[in-house]
Amino acid sequence: MTTKGEFYQRDREWQPPALTPDYKTSVARSPQYSLISLQNSVSEITGPVFGHNDIDPIDNDLILNYAKPGESPIGERIIVHGRVLDENGRPIPNTLVEAWQANAGGRYRHKKDTYLAPIDPNFGGCGRTVTDENGYYIFRTIKPGAYPWRNWVNNWRPAHIHMSIFGTAFTQRLITQCYFEGDPLIDKCPIVKTIPCQQGRDSLVAALDLNATIPLDTIAYKFDIVLRGRRSTVFENRLEGN
Amino acid sequence: MVQKLDYLKETPSQTAGPYVHIGLAPGAAGFDIYRQELGWDITGPNAKGERIRVEGLVIDGTGSPVKDVLLEAWQANSEGNYAHPEGGGDVEDGFRGWGRVITDFETGEWAFETVKPGRTQGRNVGLQAPHINLWVVARGINVGLNTRLYFEDEAEANAEDPVLNIIEWERRRATLIAKRSERDGQIVYRFDIKLQGQDETVFFDI
Numbered sequence: 001m002t003t004k005g006e007f008y009q010r011d012r013e014w015q016p017p018a019l020t021p022d023y024k025t026s027v028a029r030s031p032q033y034s035l036i037s038l039q040n041s042v043s044e045i046t047g048p049v050f051g052h053n054d055i056d057p058i059d060n061d062l063i064l065n066y067a068k069p070g071e072s073p074i075g076e077r078i079i080v081h082g083r084v085l086d087e088n089g090r091p092i093p094n095t096l097v098e099a100w101q102a103n104a105g106g107r108y109r110h111k112k113d114t115y116l117a118p119i120d121p122n123f124g125g126c127g128r129t130v131t132d133e134n135g136y137y138i139f140r141t142i143k144p145g146a147y148p149w150r151n152w153v154n155n156w157r158p159a160h161i162h163m164s165i166f167g168t169a170f171t172q173r174l175i176t177q178c179y180f181e182g183d184p185l186i187d188k189c190p191i192v193k194t195i196p197c198q199q200g201r202d203s204l205v206a207a208l209d210l211n212a213t214i215p216l217d218t219i220a221y222k223f224d225i226v227l228r229g230r231r232s233t234v235f236e237n238r239l240e241g242n
Numbered sequence: 243m244v245q246k247l248d249y250l251k252e253t254p255s256q257t258a259g260p261y262v263h264i265g266l267a268p269g270a271a272g273f274d275i276y277r278q279e280l281g282w283d284i285t286g287p288n289a290k291g292e293r294i295r296v297e298g299l300v301i302d303g304t305g306s307p308v309k310d311v312l313l314e315a316w317q318a319n320s321e322g323n324y325a326h327p328e329g330g331g332d333v334e335d336g337f338r339g340w341g342r343v344i345t346d347f348e349t350g351e352w353a354f355e356t357v358k359p360g361r362t363q364g365r366n367v368g369l370q371a372p373h374i375n376l377w378v379v380a381r382g383i384n385v386g387l388n389t390r391l392y393f394e395d396e397a398e399a400n401a402e403d404p405v406l407n408i409i410e411w412e413r414r415r416a417t418l419i420a421k422r423s424e425r426d427g428q429i430v431y432r433f434d435i436k437l438q439g440q441d442e443t444v445f446f447d448i
Binding site: 008009010011012014015016017018020023025026027028029030031032033035036037038039040041042043044045046047048049050054055056059065066085086087088089096098099100101108109110111112113124125126128162164168170171173174175176177191192194195199200201203204225226227228229 | 248249250251252253254255256257258259260261262263264265266268271272273275276277278280302303304306308310314316318324325326327328329330338339340347362363364365370373375377379380381382383384385386387390404405408409414437438439442443444445446447448
């Protein structure tokens, strides 16, 4: 009998390490001791379940979800879409994807953001959706602007959308950032460069997807997300204590 | 050369950044957008078991409270079942077992109300002690940190917990034990998380 077991271990040489001094805030917020490695128990292979009742259909449309009736935010109208897959290449259906971002001028709607670029009265900056049966998700939004941050004196974040993904297990929980093809700030960003290898950094860059654009209306970018895969083998053993 | 394995690589993690609230707790960022925000009610109205409050600080390597943290909690119900198809058994109607809290911007204090979880099946033989799985993200944290909160008044179960017992340094196990007290008739567990340095909290690679 084939049973599902543990998740593949996270590749910590592929993921950013905790201590990345060029991203200064990580220096005092990175553990010094090693992580304790845990084989998965029921506490790790389970995770919260969400459904369409938890959210509204408009939640994935950032052009509409905070706009006054008849108005819309200023900026480049884009679709960001893709699939949530596991490391085996299988789609992950019915999983919650949340997104947040700055407006077209690089200003966040957050009481702690004091950047002088103005708030857009028709743009909130957050969205959420649940993947369909094929693991597919879609957001409509405006392309965020770059913004400055206090790290080195003259650091600018590339345009990016933050993404939060659940998967089916607490061990798959992931927050990441989606960047945009061709942005020259990507290679200069200390947060991007927390990721050790170039191939890993490239995997966070959404590709321009002309096939998914809506002509004369909205341009599109494709951003696939991969969560940890799971063993499925006759040799998986003893997960439930036998 | 050998054949190429065709597994995909996990998407790399990035910090949640200082404005994580916009996406995951927009009310705290200062605006109202969704019909309902997710994660504020861990147990639902029908949960059985002991009602508790869990609170604490997240403290950085300089000893300062971190004021832009978001924590997520994942726990079983009072009978030790997770609200998941592989979670061990049934849970009360409305019990999700998952919650999300942020720290106060001024003080760094966070808190959530829930029920005390029951014991869950261990990986091999035996039971795990009651615990709440926690995931910590913030500006300056590149990959979310996983830890577990155990309960001071479960000494017997804690002593035989398979996870606590793989921590080689017994002194470090104490960093995972929440302290119980009573305040205005409410049971309160205190759980400070120290990211770095003296008495650094144990974090897990799950």
